[in-house]
Amino acid sequence: MTTKNVTDDSFAEDVLQAGKAVIVDFWADWCGPCQKVSPVLDQIAVEYADKVQVVKVNIDENPAVAASLGITSIPAIYLFKDGEHKASVIGARPKQFIEKEFADYLR
Numbered sequence: 288m289t290t291k292n293v294t295d296d297s298f299a300e301d302v303l304q305a306g307k308a309v310i311v312d313f314w315a316d317w318c319g320p321c322q323k324v325s326p327v328l329d330q331i332a333v334e335y336a337d338k339v340q341v342v343k344v345n346i347d348e349n350p351a352v353a354a355s356l357g358i359t360s361i362p363a364i365y366l367f368k369d370g371e372h373k374a375s376v377i378g379a380r381p382k383q384f385i386e387k388e389f390a391d392y393l394r
Contacts, residue, residue, distance in 0.1 A: 290332050293342040295351040301342060303370040308339040308392040313356075313363040315347045320379035321362040327382045328364070335393050339366075366392055 293301045293311070302309045312328050314321035325343075332341035346353040346361060356365070356372070364376040366389050376388050386393060 290329060290341045290343050293344050293349075295349040298344070298349075298352045302367050305340060305367070308366060308368040308373075308389075310339050310341045310389065311365045311367060312341065312343045313346050313353050313358050313361050313365070314343060315345060315361060317347075318361050324362050324364070324379040327380075327385065330382060331385065331393075338393050339389075368392060 290312070291301065302311055310328065310331065312321075312325070314325070328341050328343075331339070344352055346358065353363075360377055362377075362379055364380075364385065365372055366374040373392065374388055376385050380388075
Protein backbone atom coordinates (compact mmCIF):
# COMPACT_ATOMS: atom_id res chain seq x y z
CA MET A 288 0.00 0.00 0.00
CA THR A 289 1.36 3.36 -0.96
CA THR A 290 0.05 6.85 -0.64
CA LYS A 291 -2.33 8.24 -3.23
CA ASN A 292 -2.37 11.72 -4.73
CA VAL A 293 -5.71 13.46 -4.28
CA THR A 294 -6.91 16.57 -6.10
CA ASP A 295 -9.48 19.25 -5.42
CA ASP A 296 -11.80 17.36 -7.76
CA SER A 297 -11.31 13.94 -6.14
CA PHE A 298 -11.14 15.02 -2.46
CA ALA A 299 -14.82 14.44 -1.67
CA GLU A 300 -14.81 10.93 -3.11
CA ASP A 301 -11.32 9.87 -1.99
CA VAL A 302 -11.44 11.34 1.52
CA LEU A 303 -14.89 12.38 2.69
CA GLN A 304 -16.69 9.35 1.25
CA ALA A 305 -13.98 6.79 2.01
CA GLY A 306 -14.98 3.62 3.81
CA LYS A 307 -12.25 3.97 6.44
CA ALA A 308 -10.19 6.66 8.10
CA VAL A 309 -8.03 8.75 5.78
CA ILE A 310 -4.85 10.60 6.72
CA VAL A 311 -4.36 13.58 4.39
CA ASP A 312 -0.92 15.12 3.99
CA PHE A 313 -1.22 18.71 2.76
CA TRP A 314 2.20 19.55 1.30
CA ALA A 315 4.15 21.42 -1.41
CA ASP A 316 7.33 20.70 -3.41
CA TRP A 317 9.17 23.69 -1.94
CA CYS A 318 8.43 22.71 1.69
CA GLY A 319 11.48 21.13 3.37
CA PRO A 320 9.59 19.83 6.42
CA CYS A 321 7.05 18.25 4.05
CA GLN A 322 9.86 16.28 2.42
CA LYS A 323 11.03 15.08 5.85
CA VAL A 324 7.62 13.82 6.98
CA SER A 325 6.73 12.14 3.67
CA PRO A 326 8.69 8.89 4.37
CA VAL A 327 7.07 8.70 7.82
CA LEU A 328 3.62 8.84 6.25
CA ASP A 329 4.68 6.23 3.70
CA GLN A 330 5.60 3.92 6.62
CA ILE A 331 2.26 4.57 8.33
CA ALA A 332 0.46 3.83 5.04
CA VAL A 333 2.11 0.40 4.90
CA GLU A 334 1.92 -0.49 8.60
CA TYR A 335 -1.71 0.55 9.08
CA ALA A 336 -3.08 -0.22 5.61
CA ASP A 337 -5.94 -2.22 7.13
CA LYS A 338 -7.02 0.73 9.33
CA VAL A 339 -6.33 3.91 7.34
CA GLN A 340 -5.54 5.15 3.89
CA VAL A 341 -2.86 7.83 3.49
CA VAL A 342 -3.28 10.39 0.74
CA LYS A 343 -1.40 13.51 -0.30
CA VAL A 344 -2.70 16.86 -1.52
CA ASN A 345 -0.23 19.22 -3.17
CA ILE A 346 -1.59 22.60 -2.09
CA ASP A 347 0.05 24.48 -4.96
CA GLU A 348 -1.69 22.30 -7.53
CA ASN A 349 -4.91 21.91 -5.51
CA PRO A 350 -5.51 25.07 -3.47
CA ALA A 351 -9.30 24.84 -3.08
CA VAL A 352 -9.44 22.09 -0.45
CA ALA A 353 -6.63 23.63 1.60
CA ALA A 354 -8.33 27.02 1.47
CA SER A 355 -11.71 25.57 2.45
CA LEU A 356 -10.12 23.91 5.50
CA GLY A 357 -8.23 27.06 6.50
CA ILE A 358 -4.80 25.49 6.16
CA THR A 359 -2.16 28.19 6.57
CA SER A 360 0.87 26.12 7.54
CA ILE A 361 2.34 22.96 6.01
CA PRO A 362 2.89 20.16 6.43
CA ALA A 363 -0.62 19.83 7.76
CA ILE A 364 -1.63 16.24 8.37
CA TYR A 365 -5.36 15.80 8.91
CA LEU A 366 -7.28 12.67 9.74
CA PHE A 367 -10.81 12.28 8.40
CA LYS A 368 -13.33 9.61 9.36
CA ASP A 369 -16.89 9.35 8.11
CA GLY A 370 -16.49 12.62 6.21
CA GLU A 371 -15.42 14.59 9.27
CA HIS A 372 -12.09 16.09 10.29
CA LYS A 373 -11.19 14.26 13.52
CA ALA A 374 -7.54 15.10 14.32
CA SER A 375 -4.54 17.07 13.06
CA VAL A 376 -0.78 17.19 13.26
CA ILE A 377 0.84 20.43 12.10
CA GLY A 378 4.52 20.40 11.17
CA ALA A 379 7.04 17.64 10.56
CA ARG A 380 6.72 15.36 13.57
CA PRO A 381 8.27 12.00 14.41
CA LYS A 382 6.36 8.84 13.56
CA GLN A 383 5.62 8.13 17.24
CA PHE A 384 4.02 11.55 17.65
CA ILE A 385 1.77 11.07 14.62
CA GLU A 386 0.82 7.57 15.79
CA LYS A 387 -0.07 8.93 19.23
CA GLU A 388 -2.22 11.77 17.84
CA PHE A 389 -4.09 9.37 15.54
CA ALA A 390 -4.06 6.37 17.91
CA ASP A 391 -7.85 6.07 18.15
CA TYR A 392 -7.99 5.43 14.39
CA LEU A 393 -4.92 3.20 14.07
CA ARG A 394 -6.06 0.50 16.50
